[in-house]
Amino acid sequence: MATSLVRQTKLLSIVTSQLSSAACFRNIHCTAACLKNRAARIRVAKGDKPVTYEQAYHPHHIGHRKGWLSQHTSNLQGEDGAAERVVEDVFIRRFMYGTFHGCLADEIVIKRRGNLLVICAVMIQKLLPSKFYFLIGYTEELLSHFYKCPVKIEMQTVEEKVVYKYL
Amino acid sequence: MAASVTRPALSSLCKINSNINGIYSLTSFSRRISISSVLSTSAVTTETEAAGRGVRGQRRSKRQAGEPRTERMTVDQDWTAVYPTAASFKPSAVPLPVRMGYPVKRGVPPAKKGNLELIKIPNFLHLTPVAIKKHCEALKQFCTEWPSALDSDEKCVKHFPIQVQSKEFVSAGLSLRNPDVRIVTLKVKLSSLNLDDHARKKMIKLSEERYCKDTDTLTITTDSCPLRQQNYDYAMYLLTVLYHESWKTEAWEQEKTRADMEEYEWEDSPSQKKVLDTLLRMRALGAKDEVEEGTREELLGQPAVQEYRDTMLRLKNEGETEENLQQYKEAVKKLFNI
Numbered sequence: 147m148a149t150s151l152v153r154q155t156k157l158l159s160i161v162t163s164q165l166s167s168a169a170c171f172r173n174i175h176c177t178a179a180c181l182k183n184r185a186a187r188i189r190v191a192k193g194d195k196p197v198t199y200e201q202a203y204h205p206h207h208i209g210h211r212k213g214w215l216s217q218h219t220s221n222l223q224g225e226d227g228a229a230e231r232v233v234e235d236v237f238i239r240r241f242m243y244g245t246f247h248g249c250l251a252d253e254i255v256i257k258r259r260g261n262l263l264v265i266c267a268v269m270i271q272k273l274l275p276s277k278f279y280f281l282i283g284y285t286e287e288l289l290s291h292f293y294k295c296p297v298k299i300e301m302q303t304v305e306e307k308v309v310y311k312y313l
Numbered sequence: 314m315a316a317s318v319t320r321p322a323l324s325s326l327c328k329i330n331s332n333i334n335g336i337y338s339l340t341s342f343s344r345r346i347s348i349s350s351v352l353s354t355s356a357v358t359t360e361t362e363a364a365g366r367g368v369r370g371q372r373r374s375k376r377q378a379g380e381p382r383t384e385r386m387t388v389d390q391d392w393t394a395v396y397p398t399a400a401s402f403k404p405s406a407v408p409l410p411v412r413m414g415y416p417v418k419r420g421v422p423p424a425k426k427g428n429l430e431l432i433k434i435p436n437f438l439h440l441t442p443v444a445i446k447k448h449c450e451a452l453k454q455f456c457t458e459w460p461s462a463l464d465s466d467e468k469c470v471k472h473f474p475i476q477v478q479s480k481e482f483v484s485a486g487l488s489l490r491n492p493d494v495r496i497v498t499l500k501v502k503l504s505s506l507n508l509d510d511h512a513r514k515k516m517i518k519l520s521e522e523r524y525c526k527d528t529d530t531l532t533i534t535t536d537s538c539p540l541r542q543q544n545y546d547y548a549m550y551l552l553t554v555l556y557h558e559s560w561k562t563e564a565w566e567q568e569k570t571r572a573d574m575e576e577y578e579w580e581d582s583p584s585q586k587k588v589l590d591t592l593l594r595m596r597a598l599g600a601k602d603e604v605e606e607g608t609r610e611e612l613l614g615q616p617a618v619q620e621y622r623d624t625m626l627r628l629k630n631e632g633e634t635e636e637n638l639q640q641y642k643e644a645v646k647k648l649f650n651i
Contacts, residue, residue: 198429199414199423199428199429199430200429203415211414211415212430213430213433213434214433215433217433217435217485218485218486219484219485219486220484220485220486225484227484227486227487227488230486230487231485231486251427252427252429253429255401255429255432255433257401257435258485258486259399259485260483260484260485261486261487261489264401266401266432268427268429268432271378293487294487295487300400300401300403302403302404302405302427302432303378304426304427305378307427308423308426308427308428310414310417310423311417
């Protein structure tokens with residue numbers, strides 16, 4: 147058994163050397179390491195970092211101290227379309243983050259009532275109301291054309307971000 | 314540096330010109346441009362600082378948010394005007410001091426302003442009793458009265474013996490379609506159909522597991538066609554065909570054997586033969602051996618034999634229960650005069 151192992155390692159070394167020396171150059175691809183225990187968590191710092199309620203509680207608090215940011219029926223038994231809804235949600239969040247850059251006070255809440263897509267957002271009063279109205283109209287129009295469904299934005303504004311605690 | 318600052322400002326100025334917003338924004342932008350142009354000779358840092366301070370100072374003094382709607386609400390206002398349809402929670406429109414969330418240590422749950430938890434949950438602020446009354450009033454003109462002749466369940470079943478069920482689905486998503494919508498279930502009681510004995514037995518045999526003996530209901534479920542209308546037509550067609558076929562008598566139905574019978578029949582059964590045999594032997598101990606039609610009928614007509622027949626039928630058709638077995642015991646005892 148030892149001899150066979152030695153033979154195998156010799157073979158492996160030969161093969162890898164051949165591969166690296168040959169013109170094919172096939173390398174290993176790997177993704178960035180996304181650890182589950184570091185997702186959506188703001189680590190405790192010196193005590194001067196303001197943090198909202200949403201950011202303060204970690205993902206394992208969902209269902210206990212936090213609600214759900216996105217609601218639709220596709221996750222129920224016997225319903226389909228869950229993957230499509232998730233992809234739509236991700237796109238909508240990035241779109242809103244980019245369109246209302248620097249104005250978002252907190253995460254976006256997405257609700258689906260039948261065909262209707264409702265995006266609830268809390269904004270900081272950074273832009274003029276007329277600009278906000280323009281951007282709301284622009285978003286609604288564009289997203290309803292993308293997704294072929296009526297899109298409504300329900301917006302609230304606050305003077306500054308609502309701080310829950312300082313980490 | 315100054316040029317790059319002025320160019321976007323100029324373009325936004327043009328846009329604002331098109332927006333009739335008032336002089337405010339125009340003056341602010343023109344002031345920003347004038348500041349940057351005046352200070353173009355000075356150092357870069359002081360210019361940007363001044364521009365920033367000037368802009369921010371103006372912004373703070375100009376942007377005063379109005380008072381929330383809750384301040385101007387009377388106690389007897391029309392709430393259906395505040396929340397006419399389903400909408401997310403608006404803290405400036407709901408005059409309740411609601412708090413939601415997990416409190417910080419030695420603190421209270423966060424207030425309603427900017428509270429995302431209150432926005433996340435569904436609310437029923439648009440469905441107060443007053444709102445529902447208004448909905449009902451509006452819908453009344455489209456409703457018709459229930460027919461007064463159908464005031465009990467039995468009458469409904471008598472006049473409308475066939476029940477057709479189908480499902481509608483509502484879900485959140487871009488598509489309305491759900492393939493399970495095409496399934497149609499048809500239920501009918503065989504007692505409401507015009508069937509004689511042979512037709513009823515044949516129908517039950519033809520429908521196999523679609524017939525439920527306890528409730529005497531025939532259930533036909535169709536889902537083979539793509540549309541609900543087609544499935545409904547197919548179900549009605551199946552019912553019609555079953556009915557007509559069960560009334561017909563085919564030539565090969567004469568060959569029905571004892572094993573095909575649905576119920577146990579005592580006439581011509583081995584049990585009857587055995588009883589006759591036994592009784593004849595009991596009698597023939599004394600008299601001569603003669604098996605005639607007359608004696609056979611006479612024997613079968615005796616009340617003890619009839620009772621035995623009843624208990625046998627009950628045992629075989631209904632199954633073995635305590636009382637059935639007791640009755641069988643009594644009948645056998647009476648038969649043999651024990």
